[in-house]
Amino acid sequence: MSNNGNNGTKSPRCIAVVGPFQSGKTTLLEAILARTGAIQRQGSVDTGSTVGDGSKESRLHKMSVEVSVASTAFLNESYTFIDCPGSVEFLHDMRAALPAVDAAIVVCEADERKLPQLSMVLREIEELGVPHMLFLNKIDKADKRVQETLAVLQPASRLPLLLRQIPIWRDGIVVGYVDLALERAFVYREHSASQVVPLEGDDLMREKEARFQMLETLADHDDALMEQLLEEIEPPRDRVFDDLAKELREGQVTPVLLGSALHGNGIQRLLKALRHEVCGLDDTLKRLGAPANGSDAVGYVQKTLHTSHGGKMSIVRVLSGQVADGTMLMGAKGEAARVSGVFKLHGQHIEKRGPATAGETVALGKLDPVVTGDTITSGKAPLAPLVEIAPVPPVLAIAIAARDRKDDVKLGQALHKLLEEDPSLVLVHNAEQSEIVLHGQGEMQLRVAIERLQDRFQIQIATHPPRVGYRETIRKGVVQRGRHKKQSGGHGQFGDCVLDIQPLPRSSGFQFAEKITGGVVPRQYIPSIEEGVKDGLKEGPLGFPVVDVSVTLIDGSYHTVDSSDMAFRTAGRIGIHEALPNCQPVLLEPIHHVDVFCPSDATAKVNAILSGRRGQILGFEARDGWPGWDVVRAEMPEAEIGDLIVELRSATAGVGTFITRFDHMAELVGRAADQVIAAKKAAAA
Template sequence: MTQDNANGRRYGGPRCIAIVGPFQSGKTTLLEAILARMGALQRQGTVAAGTTIGDASAEARSHAMSVEANVAAVDFMGDTYTFVDCPGSIEFLAEMQPVLPAIDAAVVVCEADEKKIPALQLILRELEDRKIPRFLFLNKIDSSSQSVREALPLLQPASRLPLLLRQIPIWRNGVAVGYIDLALERAFIYQEHAASQVVDIPPDELPRGREARYSMLERLSDHDDALMEQLLDEVEPPRDRVFDDLAHELRDGLAVPVLMGSALNGNGMLRLMKALRHEAPGVTETVARLGLTAEPGAPALGHVMKTFHTAHAGKLSLTRVLRGTFQEGMTVTASSGESSRVAGCARLLGQTTQKVAQAQAGDTVALGKVDAAHTGDALSGAGAVGRLAAVAIAEPVMAIALRARDRKDDVKLSAAIQRLLDEDLSLSVEQNAELGDTVLRGQGEMHLRVAVEKLASKFGVAVNSYPPQIGYRETIRKSATGIRGRHKKQSGGHGQFGDVVIDVGPLPRGTGFVFTDRITGGVVPRNYIPSVEEGVRHYLRRGPLGFPVVDVGVALTDGSYHTVDSSDMAFQMAARLGMGEAMPQCSPVLLEPVLGVEITVPSDATARANAIVSSRRGQILGFDARPGWDGWDIVRALIPEAEITDLIIELRSATAGVGTFRARFDHLAEISGRHADAVVASRQAAQ
């Protein structure tokens, strides 16, 4: 049960905590260390050995990185804490988006690495915009070569809120062997994979500890007049007041507390858990943050954080219960208005499920076979409720075309892709009828690679992938007039006869196709003229260069017919023959789609981004500071679609993994020379 102490500090109750941070900062290791310290695991596994509770999927272990959100619940001092470990790579950052709305707080795992500051800023901005309380856990302190005095100024630009140092390391021979807790005024000496030894602050560390504690209290006094007076009067404030102010600063979004430790060695876990217990808000505050009420008797309400498709349990919907009770057999309604019956409730420990009778407000559980639910939905025990918070997913930046290796798996592939999209909101698919491609779009090379691997390992459909075809077009530069197309065939009985004369000419870019009827005197009967247009349109699907033809005008000027042998089909054939004769005379030219691109990068990488654009036949239009983002720029450019295919790979390489872009079709542009010859030769070979 949640209780308040005499000073109003809240203790206990089920919590849901997100573990977030830049790629390779140690999030999965932190979760493993917490589980081991809390007794949920007999032994702490490692990412390198592939023995962690999180990252248990074949794809995660194959690539030694988180590729989806991992969930584990653990009991601590009589309460349940559900941790959701979110991937740190920007390619899988969309896994974090639907998790954030319903969490109580976040632990942001980071290290004092200048290269990772932009990635840290991306993550902190998400938390800031959603007003989510957050701790910063400075990881790998045992191997850090920087002092905290150097680390904090390095990290501060990533956060809009001031970073509030709660602990300082104790150094021996250049190695952090423990820390001083500035609120408790005690020292903790690290013990590998065991609770730290609590000791008095070493005499040689007292001056540094007092100075750091006074800085912390000064920061707290900015929002506590009584504490300010005590500091001015040199009166030592009561410890309870200090802890109350720390909780207040966290919950009201006034500061970001900074804790430290070594996840790999299991150091600092207990202090982190106690900080979460005593200072992090609970579900009541989370409900209020979402603008909801938690009135007694109100219908059950939950938020779907993640969707899993499992081999044995079917579809599971990871749900944070915000209000009321969910239990097996109850009917719930998703945001779409569709209803489903809950097949069961379970706590998760990685890929292991533990069935529970029911889930109450604050619990985070997997609900079985709620087919109507989708990630980001609100689930209600009454009528439909709209989504509780927007889930903004970044636009795709890379695409691959897919084809089932075995043709008999074509139908199975379609169903597998839909389940894949149900699990991962940042994937999208389109069927390109013109080119015959099934195109899967995602957040980068690794994201799409993992998607292909999941199709095989999880959904049993092996596929071949290849770059999507580019939507090239062709047009003409010159006109051809008086071109005759005649189709005449006699094969016994009724023959076939159609005769047309056409003029063909170029039109302004973007006009498309225009057909004009200039027939006089009925030389071509009115009922056959639509057939002539249809024949022309059929030819334009594939011009002399092998691509659809655009921006062409065709005028029917003359012709003849036979009262018995003429037919719709004959005039269609005559028109196609006429076009086949005319088009090579009109100087056909290849057109390629050019996209308007907005590239978002840290300012120190803007010059590199400009160079990348230029190397890809791009035209730089200019760049500006990214609104509301200190230290970031937006580069605007025009780039041919053919050069966009793997742009994100080079862009991420030049920006420590954080660069991205948005692209929109802008116009078609002529291309000639070797590049055009190569495109035409490739299409002819394919056909």
């Protein structure tokens, strides 16, 4: 394990606290901080008194909406804990923080409904190869045997779940646990260390059986231990602990510990497992493929924050070297910046400190060129990224604008900071609809983004659903004259053209041609007529841009003095404008191809949801590399996709998602078309 300097102590470790929404992650962090003396008493999420979830938005919604960082010490060893949001809408924070941690505590509970969320969290950790253990929380509320709970949880994990403890039951209540490695029994004491009690009677019998199962699982990767079990030789306790540590670090098993974060139960044993069994910085560097013991400072940016007083802060795990106030650090793009302060984080509290050494997790001030996920260095050349964080396709969008136009510039600056803090948000400037559209991972994420814009940046925001990209086209052709004549003293204006307007096949766009003979329209004016026609197609009689139309200039006339480019452009616009109402205009709506990803047991519900939104189901199949998941493929109108994710998440225990791409335009008729046209006219009124 990695050492720090010559003092013989292990280098500071960084531990992620992850798990499904409302599993008790923030409460567990609070219990750890209280047990290790970092805080005087354990706060609660309900009262808004925890170190984690300290932001105004987290406390308002009583949920984690961003990572919280706090450091403490246990038995003279330093730990930084990163409490990660559990909601699927904020998982990007977890994805960005995970690569540089030494291990993860996965907080879960005996709730089968949260299995899909647990599966998603474990998948992220497993793909990164981060050693992890499960903390089975809320054990005081358990109503089934722990082996039954493990059987329920096992499908969520690719690795065998290795039970480290079994509960002690008295009158249907869990009052303590038996440690299978230590072979000792403990009774819980609220918010203090458990008390050792004799291991006897039925508890002893259960311990023998559960311990043998634990050893059997360990022996799958240890031939010598397997031989001892076959020969009924009791393995030395030290050998058992060595195997537990080795197989955790090598990603062969996932240990499971029990407790109740709310009551501070099981915390001491969890901390000891972290101390003795979790790897240190050297192992993390090997996993990341990062150079060890280099002279240059190297760090990984786990999160970006914008504070009201300190400006931009980058939360960085220092991987090698030392970072001090004034250190020049270079980001992935080769731009360097000087560190303006090294800070210790304790939830929302930021405190200036001295230089940070390898293993420590700190906040660095004013690294403007640096973004979340960057590998930074004090060297002379940028480093290749240690890990690539794949972007997550957005699933919900909202159009935003400043209520006061004078705040437009301020809004742009605030959005830039917002996207630096949360790169899973995507901003799109839709010039056609004159909209700024914010895309995200769900309803709550976008709500929090708006709250931050209004509260932190003092900008009042107006929102509405993004406008759908409707078009219109024509069903029949006409020949129409467009004539513009104006006399107002001196030179007048004269332009005259005859247009043959015809429908085109879908997705053909706009085509313009001319069949002028005898010079009835001089050639220099023909491009102006085309531009006038294009002007007229920007908004058809139904109120939307017109597509899939062919216009041919077949005749016209001109005046030697009064004709001009502008006159013929106006004539072209008049001609198309007067013709379109007589061409049987019809509304077109955009149709998207949609791939919905969902647990297999929710596929039937998903099919019903898509069909209920005018979707055409194309089929479904098993999701590649995701056992127990399906991909449902469909074609759906863009208008029906707007809030689709809300219904999907409700039907899939919060984990369903989708990707979408434009496919084609299709006619929209009847009542639905009438409603769209009426809404357009009302908006224009």
